[in-house]
Amino acid sequence: MSAKNNYLTIYYPLLAICLMSLMSSLYSSAQAINTDPDSEVVADLGTSVVTASRVQQSVLDTPASVSVIDYQEISDRSLRTVPDALRYTSGVMIQKTTYGHGSPYIRGFTGRQNLLLVDGIRMNNSTYRSGPVQYWNTLDANAISRMELVKGPRSTLYGSDALGGALNVISKDTGYLDERGRFYGGTAYYKYDSNSKSHVGRIEQRFGVGGKWGMMLGVSGKDYGDIKDSNQGRMERSGYREENLDFKFQYALNSSTQLSFAHQYLNQDGINRWHRLEENSGWIHDDHVTQGGVFKQESYDQERSLTYLRVDGMSDYSLLENWQATLSFQKSQDSTARVDDRLRARNGNVDVETYGFSFQGNGELKEGELVWGLDYYHDEVDSDGNESRRRPVADQSSYDTLGAFAQYKYNLNEKLSVTAGVRASYFKAKWGESFDVNNLAISSGEDDWSNLTFNLGANYYLTERDAIFGSISQGFRAPNLDDLTSSSSALSGVDTIGSTGLDPEHVVSFELGYKRGSDSIQLTTSMFYTKIDDQITSVLDGRVLRIQNGESAYVYGVEIEGQWNFADDWSLRGALTWQDGKQDLGGGIEDTISRLAPFSGVVAVKWTHPSDQFWIEGSILAAATQDNLSDRDTRDDQRIPTNGTPGYIVGSIRAGYQVNESLELNLGLENLTDEDYRVHGSGINETGFNTVIGLKYTW
Numbered sequence: 001m002s003a004k005n006n007y008l009t010i011y012y013p014l015l016a017i018c019l020m021s022l023m024s025s026l027y028s029s030a031q032a033i034n035t036d037p038d039s040e041v042v043a044d045l046g047t048s049v050v051t052a053s054r055v056q057q058s059v060l061d062t063p064a065s066v067s068v069i070d071y072q073e074i075s076d077r078s079l080r081t082v083p084d085a086l087r088y089t090s091g092v093m094i095q096k097t098t099y100g101h102g103s104p105y106i107r108g109f110t111g112r113q114n115l116l117l118v119d120g121i122r123m124n125n126s127t128y129r130s131g132p133v134q135y136w137n138t139l140d141a142n143a144i145s146r147m148e149l150v151k152g153p154r155s156t157l158y159g160s161d162a163l164g165g166a167l168n169v170i171s172k173d174t175g176y177l178d179e180r181g182r183f184y185g186g187t188a189y190y191k192y193d194s195n196s197k198s199h200v201g202r203i204e205q206r207f208g209v210g211g212k213w214g215m216m217l218g219v220s221g222k223d224y225g226d227i228k229d230s231n232q233g234r235m236e237r238s239g240y241r242e243e244n245l246d247f248k249f250q251y252a253l254n255s256s257t258q259l260s261f262a263h264q265y266l267n268q269d270g271i272n273r274w275h276r277l278e279e280n281s282g283w284i285h286d287d288h289v290t291q292g293g294v295f296k297q298e299s300y301d302q303e304r305s306l307t308y309l310r311v312d313g314m315s316d317y318s319l320l321e322n323w324q325a326t327l328s329f330q331k332s333q334d335s336t337a338r339v340d341d342r343l344r345a346r347n348g349n350v351d352v353e354t355y356g357f358s359f360q361g362n363g364e365l366k367e368g369e370l371v372w373g374l375d376y377y378h379d380e381v382d383s384d385g386n387e388s389r390r391r392p393v394a395d396q397s398s399y400d401t402l403g404a405f406a407q408y409k410y411n412l413n414e415k416l417s418v419t420a421g422v423r424a425s426y427f428k429a430k431w432g433e434s435f436d437v438n439n440l441a442i443s444s445g446e447d448d449w450s451n452l453t454f455n456l457g458a459n460y461y462l463t464e465r466d467a468i469f470g471s472i473s474q475g476f477r478a479p480n481l482d483d484l485t486s487s488s489s490a491l492s493g494v495d496t497i498g499s500t501g502l503d504p505e506h507v508v509s510f511e512l513g514y515k516r517g518s519d520s521i522q523l524t525t526s527m528f529y530t531k532i533d534d535q536i537t538s539v540l541d542g543r544v545l546r547i548q549n550g551e552s553a554y555v556y557g558v559e560i561e562g563q564w565n566f567a568d569d570w571s572l573r574g575a576l577t578w579q580d581g582k583q584d585l586g587g588g589i590e591d592t593i594s595r596l597a598p599f600s601g602v603v604a605v606k607w608t609h610p611s612d613q614f615w616i617e618g619s620i621l622a623a624a625t626q627d628n629l630s631d632r633d634t635r636d637d638q639r640i641p642t643n644g645t646p647g648y649i650v651g652s653i654r655a656g657y658q659v660n661e662s663l664e665l666n667l668g669l670e671n672l673t674d675e676d677y678r679v680h681g682s683g684i685n686e687t688g689f690n691t692v693i694g695l696k697y698t699w
Contacts, residue, residue, distance in 0.1 A: 051117070051148040051168035053407065053419070054157055054371050055322070055362050060517040063419055063457030063469040065091070065526045065559060070146040071172070076617075076656055078191060078668050078692045080200075082139045082147070082169060087621070088604070090524075090559035090575040091151050091165075093597035095132045095681040097639075099227055099238040100271035100300075103132030105681070107151055107530060108555035108581050108593055109164025111135075113477060115154060117168040119262070121308060121328050124161045125352050126379045126399035126429070126480040127392070129488060130496070130538065130547070132595075132681065136167075138266050138304045138332075140244040142189065142202045142220050145172045151559070152509050152528060153475025156421040156455040159375065159403045163475040163507050163532075171262065174206050174250045176214025183210055188697045195670075195690035196225035196239060213251040220244040229688035231676040236279040238684060240271045257313040265305045273298040275638045275683030278341070283685065285676060288641035294341040303333040308356075319370060321363035328356040336392070348385040348392040348488075354378065368410035377401045381481060393498075394431035394444070394485035401478075402426045407455075419457040426450045427478040431485050449478045449504050465518045475507040483536055483547050496538050496545040503549050506533045516562075523562035530555050535583070555581030555593055569608050576601040580628070591630050595640075595681040598626035598647065616655040623647050626680045639683045648677035650686075666694035 052062040059066045067089045079085040083102030086092045093105040103110050112128035116136055128135060147169050154162035176183070186205035192198065200222045208214030222242040228234040248262040274280055275293055282292035308328035314321060331353050338346045360373030379399040383391045407421030432444040457471035479502040482488075486498040513526030532553040538545035557579030564572045577600050581593035604619035627644030634640070654668040670690040678685040 051120075051154075051166060052150045053409070054120075054360060054373075055369070058517070059524075060465070060467055060515050061417070061459060063459050063471045064473075065151040065511065065513060065524055065528075065561075067149045067151070067561060068146060069149075071144055074141055074144060075189075075694070075696070076615075076666065077654060078193075078666065078694055079141060081137050082141050082144070082167075083136050085141060085144075085147060086149065086167075088573075088575060088602050089149060090561040090577050091557065091579075091597075092149070092577070093595075093600070093681075094679055095595065096679060096686075097132055097134070097683045098272060098274040099224065099235075099684055100137060100240045100242075100268065101132070101134035101273075102137045103134070104136065104167075105132075105595060105597055106149075106164035107528060107557065108579060108596060110595070112161055112480065112482075113163040115158055115160075115162035115166040117158070117166060118264070118306060119171055119308070119310075120168060120324075121306065121326065121330075121356060121358070122158070122375070122377055122401075123306075123330070125330070125332065125354050125377075126397075127334070127350050127352055127381060127383075127482055128161075128480060129482050129486070130536075134271070134300060134302065138268065138302055139169055140218075140220050140246065140264075140266060142200075143172055143204075143218050143244065143246045143264070145170045152471070152511055152530075153455070153473040153507055155453045155475040156423045156473070157405055157407060159401060159423065159425055160427065160451075160476060160478045160504075163477055163505070163530075171246060171248065171264070172204070172216065172218070174208060174214030174216045174248055176208045176210055176212070176250055177252075179208070179210030179214070181210050183208060183214075186699055189695070191692065191694040193687075193690050193692045195687045196227045198222070198224045198239070202244075208250075211252060213249070215250075216246075216248045218244075218246045227684075227687045229676055229685045230674045231283065231285065232281075232685050235274060235684060237272045237277060238274050240268060242266065242268045253311075256315070257311065260310040260312070261308070262310075263305070263307045266303065268300075268302040271300045271302070273300070273683065280638070283641065283678070285641065285646050288643050288646045290639065290641045291637045293638060296339040296341065296343065298338045299336070301333075301335040303331075305331045317363065319363040319365065319372070320361045323359070323361040325359045326357070328354075328358075330354040330356070334392070345386060346390055348390065349383065350392050351382045353380045355380075365408065366410075368408055370406065370408045372404075372406040374402075374404040376403075379481075390487055391433070392486065392488055393481045394433055396432035397481050397485070398430045399481055400426075400428045415461045417459045419455075419459075421455045423453045424450075425453070425476075425478075429479070429481060429484060431481060445500055447479070447484070447500065451476050451478070451504060465516060467515050468513070469515060470512045471510070473509050473511070475509065476504050477536065478504045479536060486547065495543075496547065499547050502536060502547070503534050505536045505549070507531060520565045521562065523560075523564075525558075525560045525562075527558050528556060532583075551584035551586050553581065553583035553593060555579060555596075569610060571606045571608075572603070573606070574601065574603040583630075592628050592633075594630040594632045596626065596628055598628075598645070598680055599624040613658045614656070616653070618651070618653050620649060620651050622649045623680070633681075636681075639681060645678065645680040648675050650675050650677065662698050664696040664698075666692070666696075668692035668694075 111133040116123040151165040154166040184207040189202040191200040202220040204218035206216040225239040245265045251259045276295045277293045280293035283290040310326045334350045356377045358375035362371040381397040383395045385391045403425040405423040409419045428448040430446040453474045455473040460468045509530040511528040516523045535550045537550040560576040582590045600623035606617040608615040625647040651672045652670045674689040
C-alpha cells in the first residue's frame, strides 16, 4: 500500500472513535428534536428488496432458487467471511486459493461470472480477473444484516456478469423506523479461534429518534494467524490482517420518503497466495498428491470503499408506487508483489474509481406488477507495474456500462402467475498503454458491445404453501478490461494474456423446481441446465494462456435445500448438490468443465431450549472425491491433486447461551475428528480441529 493508504489505515479507528463521541453529543441533544415517546413513526418504506425480483416478494412467489442467510446464522456458526457464509447453501462450492481469499462456484461459474451486489449496488468492476478471485472476501461479514443469493442467470435485472447467480449483501440498518422516541444502543463482539490463534473484534453504535432519523457506526479489527491441519501442520504465512469501518445515516424526509447515506471501508494486508510459496511442501493424502510451491513471495493487499446516497419513496402514480434512486462512488486498490524462485520481482497495482447511478420504480399494471429502471456505471482505471509490459491491465483506461430493464409479473388466475423481463445494455471500453504481445509494442484502443436479454418464469400453486416453478433465463457477460488487456499470472505461474476483439459470452438456463413454505417445512428442490456460448476462457498458446472466445459448453445439476421443524424445539437443516458439465474443444472433442463441484451436502440438527436461552447444534459437512477433472484441472497440480480431490466428512458442534439481556456466549468445536481435507480447486487445506469462542455484549 502507498504511504497515503497506510496513513488512512492507522487513522480510521481514531476517526471512528471521534465519530462515536460526536454521536453521543448529538444524542444528548436529541431531546430538543423529539421529546415525545408517543410521537408518530413513519411507515416502513421498504428500503431492502428481494434480489430475485427487485421488489419485496416471498421466496415462494419467486420463480427461481433463492437462499437467504441472515446475520444470526453468520454469528451462531462463527462464519468468518462472506464466501464462508455460503458453504451451507446448495449449488455452491467455496474455493479458497488461500485463507484470505474465497470464491464461490455457483452452478459451475465463479469469479467475474457471478455478480456481487452490496445494498443493490454493483460491486463487479471492469478489472475483475478470471477464475476464482478474492473480491467476495472484501466485505465484512460482521456488518451484514442478511445475504440473498439467487442462483441462475440474473442478467435481465442486473446486467453483465450474472451468469451463475447474483448475491446481494445487505448491510445493517439503523433500525430507526422500528423505534419510538429517542433510542441509543450498541454491540461489542469478540471472537477467538484456537487453531490459528486469531482475534476478531467489532464494536457498533446506533442512536437517533424513532421515525425521524438514525445513525450507525461500526468498526471491526481482525488479526488472523497461520492455520494448521493434521497433515500440513502450521501453514506459515497463511494469516493476514484486516480493518473495516461502516457508517450509515437515515433520515425520514416525510412520511413517504427516506434519505440514506452510507460509507464502507476495508483494508487487507499481506494475504499470501500460499500454494505458490516455498512454505508449501506439497500435500499427500493417500494416492492424492499436489506439488509444492517455490516462490519467495506472492502477496496481495486490498483496499476498497463504497459510498452512496439513496432516496426511497412512495407516490400515488400507478407505476411509481415505490421508487428508489441511488448515487454511488467506489474506490478500490489491488496490489500484488511477487518474487519467484529465481529472485525475479514482479509488482502490479490497479486503482479503480467507479461512479454509479441507478433508478427503479414499480407499481401495479392491470392485474400484475411492473418493475422497471435503468443503471449506469463508469470505471476510471490506473494501472502500473515494475515493467511497462507487466501491468495487470492497461493504464489510463475507462469502462462504461448502461442498461434499461423492465419485468412484469401477471397473475393469470389464482394458481398460475407468469413473470417476463427484458433488458437492453450497452458497454464501451477504452484502454491506453497496453502491451501488445504480438507486435511487442505499447498500444491503445477501444471497443463497444450491445445486448438484449430476456427471461420468462412461472409459478403454479398446488396449495397456498406449495408451488411448482420453472424458468428460462438468458445471461451474458461483456468483455472487461482484464479480458482485453490483462497480463497476469495464473495456474502454477503461467502468464495469462488478454486479447482484443472478443465477443460477449452468452448463456441460456432452464430450471424446474418445487417449493414448500409452511411453519414446519421450508423446502426448495430444483433441476437446471445451462448452455454456454462464446465462453471467454484462456487457452494454452505456447508458454502463455491467451484469453479468447471458446466453443460451446453446458452444465447441469440437481439441488435440494430446506429445513424441517420436526418438534417444538428441534429443527433439521440440510442441502445437497450434484452437477456435471462438458465443454466443446472443437473437432468433436469434449472435456469436463473445470472445477465442477463434487457430489456434496450438509446436514445440521439443532435443539433450542423452550426459553430460547440456550441452543446446541451438530452438523456434518461432506463431499465425495472429485475425480471428474478437465485437462486444465490436471495441469493445476499445486491445487488439484493427482487422482482428484479426495472426499471428506467433517463434523462440528456449536452452542449458544444467553447469559442475560446483554451478554451472549457462543462456543464452536469445529472439525471434531481433525480431518485432513481441502475443498476442490483450493490452494490451501481447511483448518484442522478448532475451538471458537465468541462473546457479544449489547447495551
